[in-house]
Amino acid sequence: MKGLKIIVLAKQVPDTRNVGKDAMKADGTVNRAALPAIFNPEDLNALELALRVKDTLPGTTITILTMGPGRAAEIIREGLYRGADSGVLLTDRAFAGSDTLATSYALAQAIKEMGHYDLIVAGRQAIDGDTAQVGPQVAEKLNLPQVTYVEEVISVEKSAIVMRRRLENGVETVKSPLPMLLTVNGSAPECRSRNVKMLMKFKHARTITEKQEATEDYTHLYDHRPFLYIREMTVGDIKTDADQLGLTGSPTKVKKIDNVVLQAKDAKKLNTSDEGINDLMRELIESHVIG
């Protein structure tokens, strides 16, 4: 059978796993300047899953779609180094302040402009918001079947896909018609390393905005290396209703943010008798640490 056209949804996120003391601002919001921007970890799992489909199904193409500021083009380059074929950066001031609803709306509208596709793959959730809403919402807006928590694609048949999902108490094998959207769990295989030939090939890949701002003089290169062109989409390139974009289109309102600093204040000595253990268990249950 012929290859699939896959779109991988990816997000550039602040690296919240390596949080230093400057990670939060005084007002309780994330200090993005102090955290390195990285490829959202579960989106990397998603990319690996797509790459494995490509490995087994020649002719498959992978396009990375990311929404974010200009610097998010780095995510697309990181994808190209690992075997993605192309990328689209969806970027516009009009998208600023989007919550998951406005984000999924913008992504869905962009996907409609991207032509035929068979499969959309997204990471389960991003480490900055942890909502796990964008993937499913995109599926709803595009009227696609969706499968969440996928770990592995088992087989691709003519207009159907079989995959394994990770659930709380086990695994489930499900079959879905194509086209469809799936979200990938962090327990799926880790993404492969960058391939060094791809790295050298695509390191000069730029969006049109980046090219205009470029300081290095490789502009002549882009004329005879069309693969170095990263497609940029702005709000003008997609059909949208302005009320559903950015802050206006985001019903989510942040009520309050608490800056919680976890610290152990005093130690408690417990004895190792059954009674001591019972006391501990009772205390943990009462404080809702367990149970």
Next chain:
Amino acid sequence: MANFYNDNKDLKFHLSHPMMHKLVSLKERNFEDKDKYDFAPLDFEDAMDSYDRVLEVVGEISGEIISPNAESIDAEGPQVVDGHVKYARGTQENLDALIKAGLMGITLPRRFGGLNFSIVPYIMAADIVSRADAGFVNIWGLQDCAETLNEFASEEQKMRYLTRVVHGETMAMDLTEPDAGSDLQAVQLKATYDEKKGTWLLNGVKRFITNGDGDIALVLARSEEGTRDGRGLSMFVYDRRSGGVVVRRIEHKMGIIGSPTCELVFKNAPAELIGSRKMGLIKYVMALMNGARLGIAAQSVGISEAAYREALQYAKERKQFGKPIIEFPAVFEMLSVMKAKLDGSRTLLYETSRFVDLYKTYEQISEDRKLEPAERNEMKEAQRIADLFTPLAKGTTSEYCNQNAYDAVQIHGGSGFMKDYPVERIYRDARITSIYEGTTQLQVVAAIRGVTTGGYLKQIRVYEKAELKPELEKFRRILISLTQDYEEAVEKVVASGDDEFIDLHARRMVEMAGYITMSYLLVLDANRDSSHLRSAQVFNKMAKGEVKARAEFIRASSIEDIGLYKY
């Protein structure tokens, strides 16, 4: 995210050596590949940027995959299944990661699918991988056998074999036999030409073969019936797909356990001749060994790095008598000396790599066009220095990595003797470096001519004339005085006219040359970047003591001493 390249600024420092401009420009023939290959560099800066980015990938795989796998590979080891090697699980995982990342055939020309990198970043990659797992680096690093094929095989053979190496097939060099170790002239594996089959057939036994079940093997065999010395030996390439070689056993080793050391039985194994008959040992093995020795030097430096880092971390964390043990002079002196030895090893490694790279690149260029007289001279000079420095680098770095591993265990105290800390494995892994690819004693044999004919002295004089910042002048003064001691010692020993007396002091004299050379190189490093000043100082102090001690030993030695030591 552990990255063994990004976390070590010394690597970037050596990669940015001023000589790289020349090496890269020559290697890339003024960047003519840029219109043929979409990953070829556009100019010098672009090439250096690619080296840097590719090494970052090597560093990431080393830190994230290879290093975490080292412990389980050491415990599990490879096995023989049905006459073939099955790697430990982690070994296969490491290999797969490096292959997928495209890190095979790093120095090979692009027309075979290689990256056409200078030897310097390749050696740096080996340095990085060795720090992660010294046993694993052997399997991956045997790709430098491909360099020998690239140098001596026919274009048609290169096209068939090198393209496979870049796709991840592993290699082996089958030289040693039960009765032919250091003395390879005694190789007995028989090669006979079968007229009917139209192929060479190999019969016999090879022993201690690293990655002996590799996909493509270079085999040294006796093609000339009735001969007994090196002139009857030829080089063959054996393709594992042809069959005919069985792995009889894997040795149980002290260290580098993940690297399968095989005993091989050849039974009518078909093989192809490489280059000309009878040149196997005389020409091809020498080239192969020189490449391999540089590889072992890189491995040794990587092990030194690992040992130093483990020791440093432990010394900062371990508290005794109310403070971290790094605050005790007995410990901090050890650590500083370890770092100085590490830095001395590394600077010698990259100096050697640059000269090897320079002459090899000129050799490659000379296949396409006639070299200008000035280029010819430069090639010859580079080869002369490379031949001097390769045994010196292999000998020195391997001895230092053993010393550093020893001290790293010592700093850990009782804990270092337990399997709970990586230093125990590092200590075992280090031990082989001063033995294989020629023992330290054999490196001395290869180096001693550089002592007696003034080769090292000539290069020391070159360093002596380098321009230095005023604050570094004092090191030059000390080194000039040590060079005087060295000259006098050599003069005295050579004047005896007795080969046995020269051999008795050979190691001492080679080491004196090594101390002075490394000390100069570290001063030059400090001249380029002041962060190297500390190691330059510590090494200089050590060099002074060590050179003086050897000078005094030789001053007080007479030819009668031979009798004192002889059995």
